[in-house]
Amino acid sequence: MSTAVTDYLGELGTALRVGARRQRRISAEVSDHLAELIADETARGADDVLAAERAVQRFGAPAELAAEFNADAVRYALSRAACGLAACAAAAFFAAGLSLQTGAARPWPSGLVFSLVMQLWVQVPVACGAIALFLAAVAPWLRGTLLAGRPAALAGRSLALASVLLLPVVVVAAANLGTGMPAAERLLLAIVVAATPVAAIIGLRAAARASWLGRSAGEDVLDVIAAVGGALAGRWSLAARAHQLAGDSWRMARERTPWLTRWLDLRHHPWRAAATVSVAAGLLLKAPDLLIGDPDFLGSAMEAAAVYTCFAALGGVLGLRAVRPLEMRSRVKIATTA
Numbered sequence: 001m002s003t004a005v006t007d008y009l010g011e012l013g014t015a016l017r018v019g020a021r022r023q024r025r026i027s028a029e030v031s032d033h034l035a036e037l038i039a040d041e042t043a044r045g046a047d048d049v050l051a052a053e054r055a056v057q058r059f060g061a062p063a064e065l066a067a068e069f070n071a072d073a074v075r076y077a078l079s080r081a082a083c084g085l086a087a088c089a090a091a092a093f094f095a096a097g098l099s100l101q102t103g104a105a106r107p108w109p110s111g112l113v114f115s116l117v118m119q120l121w122v123q124v125p126v127a128c129g130a131i132a133l134f135l136a137a138v139a140p141w142l143r144g145t146l147l148a149g150r151p152a153a154l155a156g157r158s159l160a161l162a163s164v165l166l167l168p169v170v171v172v173a174a175a176n177l178g179t180g181m182p183a184a185e186r187l188l189l190a191i192v193v194a195a196t197p198v199a200a201i202i203g204l205r206a207a208a209r210a211s212w213l214g215r216s217a218g219e220d221v222l223d224v225i226a227a228v229g230g231a232l233a234g235r236w237s238l239a240a241r242a243h244q245l246a247g248d249s250w251r252m253a254r255e256r257t258p259w260l261t262r263w264l265d266l267r268h269h270p271w272r273a274a275a276t277v278s279v280a281a282g283l284l285l286k287a288p289d290l291l292i293g294d295p296d297f298l299g300s301a302m303e304a305a306a307v308y309t310c311f312a313a314l315g316g317v318l319g320l321r322a323v324r325p326l327e328m329r330s331r332v333k334i335a336t337t338a
Contacts, residue, residue, distance in 0.1 A: 002038075002048065002049060002052035003052075004049075004052040004053050004055075004056045005031070005034050005038075005052050005055070005056065008030075008034070008056045008059070008062055009027055009030065009031060011062040011063070012026075012027065012030060012062040012065060012066055013027060015062060015063050015066030015067070015070075016066045016069060016070065017066075017070045017073070017209070017212070018069065018070065018073045022073065026069055030059070030065070033059065034052075034055050034056065034059060037054075037055035037058055037059065038051045038052055038055045040055075041054045041055055067212075070212055071146075071148070071212060071213055073209075074152070074206065074209045074210060074212050074213055075136065075140075075146065075147050075152075075213070077202065077205065077206035077209060078132070078136040078147065078152070078155050078156065078159065078206045078210060079133070079136045079137040080202065080206075081132070081159050081199065081202045081203040081205075081206040081207075082129055082132035082133035082135075082136050082137065082155065082159060082203075083133060083137070084195065084198070084199035084202060084203070085125065085128075085129040085132070085159060085162045085163065085166065085196075085199045085200070085203050086126065086129030086130050086132070086133050086162075087129075087195075087199075088129075088166060088191075088192055088195050088196040088199050089122055089125040089126040089129050089162065089166060089169070090126060091188050091191050091192050091195075092118055092122050092166075092169050092173060092188075092189075092192045092196075093118070093119065093122050093123070093126060094188060095118065095173070095185050095188035095189050095192065096114065096115070096118030096119045096122070097119065098182075098184060098185045098188070106179065107176055107179060107181075108172070108175040108176050108179055109175070113172070114172060114176070116302070117168055117169060117172045118169065118172060118173070120302055120303070120305070120306040121165070121168060121169065121306070122166075122169050123306045123307075123309075124161075124162075124165055124306070124309050125161070125162040125165040125166050125169070128158040128159070128161050128162040128165070129158070129159075129162045131154075131155075131158050131221065132155045132158040132159045132162065134224075134228075135147070135151045135152075135154055135155040135158070135221070135224060136152075136155045138228070139151070139224050139227070139228050142228050142231045142232060142235075143227055143228060143231045144231070147213060148213045148214055149213065149214045149219070150219050150220065151219055151224055152210050152213035152214065153210055153211065153213075153214075154220070154221060155210060156206065156207035156208075156209075156210025156211070157207065157210075159203040159204070159206055159207045159210075160203065160204060160207040162200075162203060163199075163200035163201075163203040163204050163207070164200075166196050166199075166200060167200070169192065169196070170192065170193055170196045170197065173189040173192045173193050173196075174189075174193045176189055177189055177190060177193065222266060222267065229243050229246075230243070263276065264276060264277075270311070274308055274311035275308060277307065277311070278304040278305070278307040278308035278311065279304050281303060281304060281307040282300040282301060282302075282303040282304030282305075282307065283300055283304075
């Protein structure tokens with residue numbers, strides 16, 4: 001191996017921020033490609049030293065190539081962590097639902113605490129994990145674009161929040177493994193106890209590396225959702241009809257009841273809209289109790305608080321924010337002059 005190739009691989013290895021196994025594989029692939037380029041230059045009449053130098057120049061700067069490999073590794077880590085954390089949170093939620101239905105054992109430390117942590121508290125990391133999975137895996141696949149910039153930073157922050165919020169869930173799940181619950185519930189709780197710490201560590205590492213993909217301003221969660229809706233509309237006719245129906249319905253509602261649509265507009269008043277949706281969700285989730293004449297207002301209030309907390313996480317952590325008056329004036333000015 002020539003000195004030029006050795007120096008190139010050394011600089012590449014120094015700039016790579018991946019595991020040792022992946023680094024060895026990348027170095028082997030780059031070495032093979034460089035060998036092909038050297039063979040091509042030799043066939044054109046260059047000697048071995050000159051062929052190696054030209055091959056290295058054609059391959060590009062090692063720092064830029066390493067940045068691309070690092071970005072791919074971060075995207076993979078974000079997607080894997082989002083899948084793991086969302087699955088762990090969902091398993092805890094379903095385990096709590098099964099345990100409360102069977103009533104075979106008295107949960108630790110009490111039924112109320114078990115319900116609050118495993119059914120209400122866990123909804124927040126479920127939402128954060130789902131949004132991270134949407135931003136890191138689903139949206140890039142549907143849009144055909146790579147994850148970068150603000151969506152990557154938002155996905156990283158959501159993973160960090162989910163990782164931290166799942167710690168009380170792990171504590172409660174571990175303490176209830178020996179309470180005599182049925183085997184199915186204990187199996188789910190055991191999966192939560194064993195898998196969540198690993199998923200949380202992976203999630204925190206991925207969140208710390210999300211900044212490698214940039215922190216540029218631009219899209220927030222609503223922008224990505226809108227772009228995904230447009231991408232789906234362009235792929236399937238059924239999705240296109242649904243997208244058009246939703247757009248027409250919203251425009252009609254804005255024309256007939258502008259006060260209501262403005263109240264529910266997440267762009268302008270995210271927290272007013274969040275409060276309204278939270279109350280409605282709390283009532284709808286307890287609708288069966290209302291129909292039989294046994295309203296559970298405390299349960300409705302707790303469900304509404306859980307939904308609102310999810311909105312708060314999506315807002316403060318995932319970039320959902322109101323349009324500031326100055327920013328709104330700037331947009332209106334741009335639209336007027338365009």
